[in-house]
Amino acid sequence: MIGLGAALVLGAGAGPTASGxxxxxxxxxxxxxGSAFEKLSFRAVLYAVVATVFTVVVQAAFNTALSPLGVPxxxxxxxxxxxxxxxxxxxxxxxxxxxxxxxxx
Numbered sequence: 794m795i796g797l798g799a800a801l802v803l804g805a806g807a808g809p810t811a812s813g814x815x816x817x818x819x820x821x822x823x824x825x826x827g828s829a830f831e832k833l834s835f836r837a838v839l840y841a842v843v844a845t846v847f848t849v850v851v852q853a854a855f856n857t858a859l860s861p862l863g864v865p866x867x868x869x870x871x872x873x874x875x876x877x878x879x880x881x882x883x884x885x886x887x888x889x890x891x892x893x894x895x896x897x898x
Contacts, residue, residue, distance in 0.1 A: 794822060795842055799849040800848050811865055814856070818871035822848040825871075840878070848874045
């Protein structure tokens, strides 16, 4: 419902919206962000809603960019959104290198 609502608010056509073009990747994003990669909480639900709306925007951008080539975006909007929304949770701090062991032989 969030993906459908976002698509309609953002001006997507009735045909692509009714055919589920904006819903599939949005549902995948909502399920993955909302429950698979986060513990269920209000924050996770809010994060999932934002990610779902972002997926609709990415879907529209890829539909526009790839339609002249005749290439459907398939689930790439979902994949790209997941990378972008999971990246902040990755610990990117450098790991300390173990000190070399010096043998006294």
